[in-house]
Amino acid sequence: xxxxxxxxxxxxxxxxxxxxxxxxxxxxxxxxxxxxxxxxxxxxxxxxxxxxxxxxxxxxxxxxxxxxxxxxxxxxxxxxxxxxxxxxxxxxxxxxxxxxxxxxxxxxxxxxxxxxxxxxxxxxxxxxxxxxxxxxxxxxxxxxxxxxxxxxxxxxxxxxxxxxxxxxxxxxxxxxxxxxxxxxxxxxxxxxxxxxxxxxxxxxxxxxxxxxxxxxxxxxxxxxxxxxxxxxxxxxxxxxxxxxxxxxxxxxxxxxxxxxxxxxxxxxxxxxxxxxxxxxxxxxxxxxxxxxxxxxxxxxxxxxxxxxxxxxxxxxxxxxxxxxxxxxxxxxxxxxxxxxxxxxxxxxxxxxxxxxxxxxxxxxxxxxxxxxxxxx
Amino acid sequence: xxxxxxxxxxxxxxxxxxxxxxxxxxxxxxxxxxxxxxxxxxxxxxxxxxxxxxxxxxxxxxxxxxxxxxxxxxxxxxxxxxxxxxxxxxxxxxxxxxxxxxxxxxxxxxxxxxxxxxxxxxxxxxxxxxxxxxxxxxxxxxxxxxxxxxxxxxxxxxxxxxxxxxxxxxxxxxxxxxxxxxxxxxxxxxxxxxxxxxxxxxxxxxxxxxxxxxxxxxxxxxxxxxxxxxxxxxxxxxxxxxxxxxxxxxxxxxxxxxxxxxxxxxxxxxxxxxxxxxxxxxxxxxxxxxxxxxxxxxxxxxxxxxxxxxxxxxxxxxxx
Numbered sequence: 001x002x003x004x005x006x007x008x009x010x011x012x013x014x015x016x017x018x019x020x021x022x023x024x025x026x027x028x029x030x031x032x033x034x035x036x037x038x039x040x041x042x043x044x045x046x047x048x049x050x051x052x053x054x055x056x057x058x059x060x061x062x063x064x065x066x067x068x069x070x071x072x073x074x075x076x077x078x079x080x081x082x083x084x085x086x087x088x089x090x091x092x093x094x095x096x097x098x099x100x101x102x103x104x105x106x107x108x109x110x111x112x113x114x115x116x117x118x119x120x121x122x123x124x125x126x127x128x129x130x131x132x133x134x135x136x137x138x139x140x141x142x143x144x145x146x147x148x149x150x151x152x153x154x155x156x157x158x159x160x161x162x163x164x165x166x167x168x169x170x171x172x173x174x175x176x177x178x179x180x181x182x183x184x185x186x187x188x189x190x191x192x193x194x195x196x197x198x199x200x201x202x203x204x205x206x207x208x209x210x211x212x213x214x215x216x217x218x219x220x221x222x223x224x225x226x227x228x229x230x231x232x233x234x235x236x237x238x239x240x241x242x243x244x245x246x247x248x249x250x251x252x253x254x255x256x257x258x259x260x261x262x263x264x265x266x267x268x269x270x271x272x273x274x275x276x277x278x279x280x281x282x283x284x285x286x287x288x289x290x291x292x293x294x295x296x297x298x299x300x301x302x303x304x305x306x307x308x309x310x311x312x313x314x315x316x317x318x319x320x321x322x323x324x325x326x327x328x329x330x331x332x333x334x335x336x337x338x339x340x341x342x343x344x345x346x347x348x349x350x351x352x353x354x355x356x357x358x359x360x361x362x363x364x365x366x367x368x369x370x371x372x373x374x375x376x
Numbered sequence: 377x378x379x380x381x382x383x384x385x386x387x388x389x390x391x392x393x394x395x396x397x398x399x400x401x402x403x404x405x406x407x408x409x410x411x412x413x414x415x416x417x418x419x420x421x422x423x424x425x426x427x428x429x430x431x432x433x434x435x436x437x438x439x440x441x442x443x444x445x446x447x448x449x450x451x452x453x454x455x456x457x458x459x460x461x462x463x464x465x466x467x468x469x470x471x472x473x474x475x476x477x478x479x480x481x482x483x484x485x486x487x488x489x490x491x492x493x494x495x496x497x498x499x500x501x502x503x504x505x506x507x508x509x510x511x512x513x514x515x516x517x518x519x520x521x522x523x524x525x526x527x528x529x530x531x532x533x534x535x536x537x538x539x540x541x542x543x544x545x546x547x548x549x550x551x552x553x554x555x556x557x558x559x560x561x562x563x564x565x566x567x568x569x570x571x572x573x574x575x576x577x578x579x580x581x582x583x584x585x586x587x588x589x590x591x592x593x594x595x596x597x598x599x600x601x602x603x604x605x606x607x608x609x610x611x612x613x614x615x616x617x618x619x620x621x622x623x624x625x626x627x628x629x630x631x632x633x634x635x636x637x638x639x640x641x642x643x644x645x646x647x648x649x650x651x652x653x654x655x656x657x658x659x660x661x662x663x664x665x666x667x668x669x670x671x672x673x674x675x676x677x678x679x680x681x682x683x684x685x686x687x688x689x690x691x692x693x694x695x696x
Contacts, residue, residue, distance in 0.1 A: 003696065007695075007696075067696055070696060071696050074696065246696075253690060253693060256690060257689060257690045260684060260685070260688045260689065260690070261688050261689075268681075268685060269681070270678050270679075270681030270682040270684075270685055271674070271677055271678040271681055272681065273680075273681035273684050273685060274628075274676075274677035274678055274679070274680035274681030274682075274684070275677050275681070277625075277680060277681070277684060277690070278610075278625055278628055278629050278632075278677060278680070280693075281610060281613070281625050281629070281693065281694075282606040282607075282609060282610045282629055284613070284693055284694060285609040285610045285612060285613035285614075285694060286605065286606065286609035288609075288613060288694060288696060289609055289612055289613075291696060303605075306601070306602050306605045306606075309602050310602070310606060359591075359595070362594070362595045362598040362599065362602075363591070363594065363595075363598075365598035365601055365602060366594035366595065366597060366598045367594075369598075369601060370574055370594075370597055370598065370601055372574070372577065372578065372588040372589075372594055372597065373578070373586070373588060373589070374589065375589055375590075375591060375594060376589065
């Protein structure tokens with residue numbers, strides 16, 4: 001299916017099914033409510049076929065360009081039907097399964113994620129391993145036909161809801177750095193896993209600490225080759241910085257328009273409004289070009305750090321403007337709309353921290369794009 | 377143009393802009409068929425030439441040609457075009473009682489042409505008037521960038537050689553095309569500034585290692601590349617969409633991005649970049665003046681914001 005035809009069909013379907021798709025809760029809802037809404041929308045979109053376009057047929061998709069799924073996420077986000085961050089996890093994790101899981105495993109699992117039957121999480125960061133991912137120490141040891149995993153992860157988004165986890169483990173010597181990492185697909189119901197949600201400053205518990213105590217995982221759940229987990233991680237990160245950002249940009253544009261509608265006369269400085277619009281425009285332009293490169297089969301790499309930097313700048317710029325233009329709501333408002341502006345403003349502070357901090361993104365640009373050599 | 381043709385075209389233009397400037401570059405552009413390319417594939421012709429011209433710190437009459445074409449003047453006729461004054465995109469001419477008054481700017485090429493195109497307001501209408509360049513007072517602007525060759529243009533009570541009523545959108549469309557061209561030139565100049573700063577950071581040894589090893593320096597260079605990529609992406613979308621609003625956004629982003637690149641790279645180049653022995657200063661001068669032409673970033677951004685606050689709605693944004 002071509003993008004234009006897909007676009008008009010999806011728009012028509014969304015119009016026709018607006019009542020069935022819309023959230024049951026007012027405002028942004030709790031994380032529980034957002035997760036229920038996400039599952040409902042994915043299920044309806046999957047059953048209608050839309051959620052399957054842009055994914056390969058061997059994992060239950062209907063084929064076609066990846067632009068189709070980029071558009072679907074944009075449309076769902078722009079209509080406020082899903083929260084873009086939790087929706088986009090699919091865009092990050094499904095491609096990894098498709099590229100690295102044994103084909104039967106990918107074929108069995110990916111449809112469950114697309115249909116909203118399951119939630120998956122991504123176990124990367126550890127207490128001692130934030131920006132320095134290659135230093136991770138969560139240990140996996142191979143015994144006969146299974147891995148035994150012991151260690152801890154943190155900042156694991158949606159772990160408390162997750163049925164599966166794409167987990168990075170240390171399988172080489174402790175000092176093997178990026179050469180001794182293996183990616184493993186873990187059932188979160190396995191004995192020995194404890195999840196402790198972390199309450200964030202913007203409200204809700206989006207991420208958790210996850211503890212692994214001698215957790216057994218069959219060896220056929222290995223993603224890619226043993227000791228080659230670093231390349232799995234390196235392939236995931238550009239997805240975090242491509243389609244997910246396209247969806248996030250659609251969300252930010254919608255919120256800018258809502259800010260324009262909500263702010264009192266004189267509350268917003270024209271120059272600041274103009275600049276935020278331009279930042280969102282640049283993000284959209286960049287992310288759009290990235291989507292077209294992805295659709296053309298190009299391999300995404302370090303240049304997606306530019307996309308992430310533009311996202312973080314634009315998101316914080318927008319919510320700084322919200323803080324100025326809707327100060328009354330943000331500071332002392334107690335209705336659901338104020339709560340939402342407030343939560344999103346606080347969440348925007350994380351845009352320069354999660355998914356590779358602002359500093360790490362600039363390190364990547366300096367090392368990989370400008371070829372400045374080692375920094376020490 | 378197919379990919380291979382575009383590559384060849386780009387190579388020829390690169391040689392031309394590196395080796396020549398001003399009249400000599402114009403002659404080269406004629407030999408290379410740039411005007412034909414402009415007619416056949418405006419995007420490729422404009423984006424390629426202006427970025428390279430910016431990279432090389434060269435000047436040419438290409439902006440006049442782009443604007444003249446948009447105003448309906450045959451590009452083969454090689455007329456100059458009077459630019460609006462700084463910070464303003466209103467037509468530079470006014471016609472009252474059949475007499476034309478002109479207040480504007482011109483490129484270095486304006487004086488080399490026998491005739492000049494002046495977009496003028498007649499009450500609510502817009503007209504395009506062709507005048508003898510000799511009838512205009514052209515005064516070199518010895519300002520921030522002496523080599524760009526910008527001139528002040530004044531004309532009072534001129535009679536018109538020819539005059540034609542143009543569509544009200546012609547001037548807007550000319551400004552939009554000019555803004556895209558200038559934004560490409562800003563991106564090109566920014567790329568050279570970054571290249572100069574990068575080379576310096578890798579060569580300059582302090583505390584026993586290249587300063588490129590220090591994170592504060594690396595991040596300033598990274599920041600510069602992000603700003604350039606941002607401007608380049610905005611240009612790509614603006615060409616795809618093709619509206620005047622998109623062109624103004626791309627020009628504003630290009631201007632702000634180039635100023636950021638100039639600031640970061642100046643800091644990395646430090647002492648040597650502050651001398652006239654190093655070429656960096658030419659690029660700082662150039663981008664500040666290019667930002668000022670056909671709407672500077674600050675004014676365009678404020679006007680954009682004023683428009684958004686009037687309608688309280690987002691204009692259409694580039695589709696996937």
